[in-house]
Amino acid sequence: MIKLSAATIISGLLYFALGLFLPWWSSFIAGLLVGLLMYQNYLASFLTAFIGVCLVACGYIFAVSSFNEHILAKRIALLILKQDSPELLIAVSGLISAVTAGTAAITGRSFMLFFKK
Amino acid sequence: MKYLVFSITLIINVALFYVLGTREILPLPLGSFLNMQEGIWQNAEPVSEDFNDNLKLKGIKGSVNVYLDDRLVPHIFAEQETDAYFVQGYLHAKNRLWQMEFQTHAAAGRISEIVGEKAITFDRNQRRIGMVYAAENALAAMENDAETKSSLDAYTAGINAYINSLQKSKLPVEYKLLGYEPEQWSNFKSALFTKQMTNTLAGYDRDFEMTNALKLLGEENFQILYGQLPDSLYPVIPNGTVYNKPLAELLPPETADSLYFKRKDSVAISEDFKPNPENGSNNWAVSGARTQSGKPILANDPHLGLTLPSIWYEIQIHTPNYNAYGVSFPGLPGVVIGFNDSISFGFTNAGRDVKDYYEIQFKDQQKQQYFFNNQWISTQRRIEKIKIKDAQTFMDTVAYTVFGPVTYDQSFKNALAENKAYALKWVAHDTSNILKMWLLLNRAHNLNDYVEAITYFNAPGQNMIFASKAGDIAIKQQATFPLRWKDQGLFVMPGFDSSYMWKGYIPMEDNPRSFNPVEGYVSSANQRPADSTYPYFIPGSYEVYRAITINRKLASMYGITVDDMKSLQNDNYNVFAEMARPILLNYVNRAELDNDQKRFVSLIENWNLKNDPDEMAVVCFENWWDSLQTTVFKDELTDGQNSLMLPEKFVLLEALRRDTAFKFIDNIKTPEREDLNTQVTQALKKASMQLRSLQSEDKLKWSKFKNTTVYHLLKNNATSFARSGLMNGGGKGIVNATQHDHGPSWRMIVEMTTPTLAYGIYPGGQSGNPGSRFYDNFIDDWTKGQYYKLFIMDPVDVKAGKFKWKMSINPA
Numbered sequence: 001m002i003k004l005s006a007a008t009i010i011s012g013l014l015y016f017a018l019g020l021f022l023p024w025w026s027s028f029i030a031g032l033l034v035g036l037l038m039y040q041n042y043l044a045s046f047l048t049a050f051i052g053v054c055l056v057a058c059g060y061i062f063a064v065s066s067f068n069e070h071i072l073a074k075r076i077a078l079l080i081l082k083q084d085s086p087e088l089l090i091a092v093s094g095l096i097s098a099v100t101a102g103t104a105a106i107t108g109r110s111f112m113l114f115f116k117k
Numbered sequence: 118m119k120y121l122v123f124s125i126t127l128i129i130n131v132a133l134f135y136v137l138g139t140r141e142i143l144p145l146p147l148g149s150f151l152n153m154q155e156g157i158w159q160n161a162e163p164v165s166e167d168f169n170d171n172l173k174l175k176g177i178k179g180s181v182n183v184y185l186d187d188r189l190v191p192h193i194f195a196e197q198e199t200d201a202y203f204v205q206g207y208l209h210a211k212n213r214l215w216q217m218e219f220q221t222h223a224a225a226g227r228i229s230e231i232v233g234e235k236a237i238t239f240d241r242n243q244r245r246i247g248m249v250y251a252a253e254n255a256l257a258a259m260e261n262d263a264e265t266k267s268s269l270d271a272y273t274a275g276i277n278a279y280i281n282s283l284q285k286s287k288l289p290v291e292y293k294l295l296g297y298e299p300e301q302w303s304n305f306k307s308a309l310f311t312k313q314m315t316n317t318l319a320g321y322d323r324d325f326e327m328t329n330a331l332k333l334l335g336e337e338n339f340q341i342l343y344g345q346l347p348d349s350l351y352p353v354i355p356n357g358t359v360y361n362k363p364l365a366e367l368l369p370p371e372t373a374d375s376l377y378f379k380r381k382d383s384v385a386i387s388e389d390f391k392p393n394p395e396n397g398s399n400n401w402a403v404s405g406a407r408t409q410s411g412k413p414i415l416a417n418d419p420h421l422g423l424t425l426p427s428i429w430y431e432i433q434i435h436t437p438n439y440n441a442y443g444v445s446f447p448g449l450p451g452v453v454i455g456f457n458d459s460i461s462f463g464f465t466n467a468g469r470d471v472k473d474y475y476e477i478q479f480k481d482q483q484k485q486q487y488f489f490n491n492q493w494i495s496t497q498r499r500i501e502k503i504k505i506k507d508a509q510t511f512m513d514t515v516a517y518t519v520f521g522p523v524t525y526d527q528s529f530k531n532a533l534a535e536n537k538a539y540a541l542k543w544v545a546h547d548t549s550n551i552l553k554m555w556l557l558l559n560r561a562h563n564l565n566d567y568v569e570a571i572t573y574f575n576a577p578g579q580n581m582i583f584a585s586k587a588g589d590i591a592i593k594q595q596a597t598f599p600l601r602w603k604d605q606g607l608f609v610m611p612g613f614d615s616s617y618m619w620k621g622y623i624p625m626e627d628n629p630r631s632f633n634p635v636e637g638y639v640s641s642a643n644q645r646p647a648d649s650t651y652p653y654f655i656p657g658s659y660e661v662y663r664a665i666t667i668n669r670k671l672a673s674m675y676g677i678t679v680d681d682m683k684s685l686q687n688d689n690y691n692v693f694a695e696m697a698r699p700i701l702l703n704y705v706n707r708a709e710l711d712n713d714q715k716r717f718v719s720l721i722e723n724w725n726l727k728n729d730p731d732e733m734a735v736v737c738f739e740n741w742w743d744s745l746q747t748t749v750f751k752d753e754l755t756d757g758q759n760s761l762m763l764p765e766k767f768v769l770l771e772a773l774r775r776d777t778a779f780k781f782i783d784n785i786k787t788p789e790r791e792d793l794n795t796q797v798t799q800a801l802k803k804a805s806m807q808l809r810s811l812q813s814e815d816k817l818k819w820s821k822f823k824n825t826t827v828y829h830l831l832k833n834n835a836t837s838f839a840r841s842g843l844m845n846g847g848g849k850g851i852v853n854a855t856q857h858d859h860g861p862s863w864r865m866i867v868e869m870t871t872p873t874l875a876y877g878i879y880p881g882g883q884s885g886n887p888g889s890r891f892y893d894n895f896i897d898d899w900t901k902g903q904y905y906k907l908f909i910m911d912p913v914d915v916k917a918g919k920f921k922w923k924m925s926i927n928p929a
Contacts, residue, residue, distance in 0.1 A: 019152070019153070019154040019155075020154065023149060023152075023155060024137075024138070024148040024149040024152035024154075024155055024156070025134060025138065025148065026154075028130060028134065042122065057153050060153045060158075061153050061158050064153070064158050064161050065158070065161055067161070067163035067164065067165070068161035068162060068163060068164060068888060069164050069890070071161070071164070071887075071888055071889070071890060071892075072157060072158075072160060072161040072162075072290070072887060072888030073161065074837075075837045075838055075887050075888070076157055076290075076837070078836075078837035079835060079836075079837040079838070080144075080145060089151070092147075092151065093151035093152075093153065093156070093158070096137060096147055096148060096151055096152075097152070097153070099133070100130070100133050100134075100137070100148070103126050103129045103130050103133065104126075104130055106122065106126040107123060107126040107127050107130055110119050110120075110122040110123035110126060111123055113119040113123075114119065114123075
């Protein structure tokens, strides 16, 4: 459990830190690194990276959008999702990072198995 | 197993990377677009944003302080004028960068670079009417004047200081939506902006339609339907004014009768991208003799396309030499409509025709020579390189003639037979430094300064209004207007004979003007500037009815206050309906009407003639009259595929007021002879189908029918960035000229007391960011007809801390 929590927290922190100087695909790198460095099974690799990144992304975006009183989120949600739902836009934004981090974590994990005897 | 998992997830990762990182599969690269650190979330400005700032910028000479009030209006306090323009450029870019670049890309015919092939016809059109060529000429003139150049250089440097400081993550939302990045600003872009404005205000033209109408109708009928002098004309300069005679009378060429007035063929050109002929304005100034304060009051409301971000940006510029306040164009330095401590100034569009087409004959399809004055003359060929997103650059060869660029030839847009083509002569192409006018007006002290300043303005023609604390009021229609013989330029002209060229320009001193008239007021509302005694031929696209309402009201007003002026700017009275309603009601055969139709008639009968938001009679009246226009004219004005235009609205009204047996009433396509009763009744029956449908959709109220909308510049591609369903009254021909997406883009009233009292509002907000609370925060108040008291900040206010935020800007 401690390992799962640690992997989740590290995924989130890595995603945030890498995003400060890398483009949007920092979520792939964060997930990949967690998969490479944290020894877990596939499901745990996916879930820890997914949840860690999802929490950070959704939490950050929700805070930013709340301070904005969702002015922009409403307009963008209507524009691209055809829904008057800032919440849905926030969820979609977070999920994109989370899914990419999760799948990258499995890739990292399976890559490490190449070197395991 | 591990290889399989690795391979599958790797493929999934690559696929996700591709799908989320490009526009190939989805319309947006959602990975970056929705990313928390580089996507749109970085544009979500906190509603409690702290705009205080301390900047050190290269290019600024001294210290500048900018005080922002609670509406985010900047009050720039600079020791040097060029520093003020530097900071104005910086602020324009900070708040409106995407808009500025998009508008100048549009001016230059560069939209295909952003949106791809779908804009190629638009871009070619812009190049082929010579927008870039015109901007090059303007830039040369602006940079030839030391003061204008230094002002522009500073303004450009300020914009670039902001662009260079801009992180990719903070790019305006529209760049992220469309997938490109800003380039450096230049003085040339400001020149392009002036030409975009000129095209908007002096680019409307109907030579092709009029040529076809003349061919179809013959000269006599043409004059009846397309005459330029309404009976109800209330010109800018009052009827009865005595004008100087021109030095010589201009006569048409000897060949005009056969080659011009009786040409043998129609013109198969249909022009796209015509500017809206409703681009216009109201302005008036009343002298102290008519006001409660004893000081003049000036009012102006320019009617333009209603857009977000707004075309206007409110600003105060305070330097040791002047203190100007008003609205500016993001793209140009200075205040464009406003006032300073001594004077106030505003504009309405002149609407004069300053754009003519000449039919030329190329020697062959190479477009290298054309026939002119009995010989083959070489064209100058300009290769326009139009870059297209995701496609090869399009090369367009545009031939330039003695008149100007050849807009329409075999390669664009219509295949014209026998190497015929149409060249454009347009005042927008002339060399001029119109920016100089605003730089001088911003620091003008009196009537003489105003008179001198406006001489620098050549296009687009404007009715320039003025009021001063010294008590003067003035209006002058100013620009360079072509000198024409009667009817010259109404139709496409022969381009092989120099005798059809413009004969120069009307002397500026003969432009219509009125300084301190005995009436105690001056005004304009895009109507013809002078009556028939004006000794020059001045065709144009003129409004008739707003001027009548304004002049009626002003003539009867004394002890005028600012509130009276606010009421007048928001006046919804429909003077056209006042004149037209009796015709409809007197000639409709009521016995033939069903219950719905009777109800529509009853609504109109009981209408107070005001286009108020909840009024249903307006919708009934408008639909009925439009239906009558079509019923009366459509039978005569049908000419296969050639472009034609219905006559102006006043034509039918005035014809019927003069003679109810107007010759066009009969439908020539039927064996019967229809009279006015028949046609008015038929028109109502046709209109009632639409009215019933509107009624069932609950859209019979004027504001619901009109659906006033302030569109984003990307129009239907960004409807969620727009504001629609606004409950405005007003309309075409109404002083409150609010139409569906067009209308009062800035309402300003200035009372020339000491201190100056000024009020204003525009339908937008200071920020161009759809993620800012300052993006559209003025719109609701604008819809209600309310105004903001303009805070003209002085050094005492600075000391007293009467500001919300402060930006200190110093040299790096």
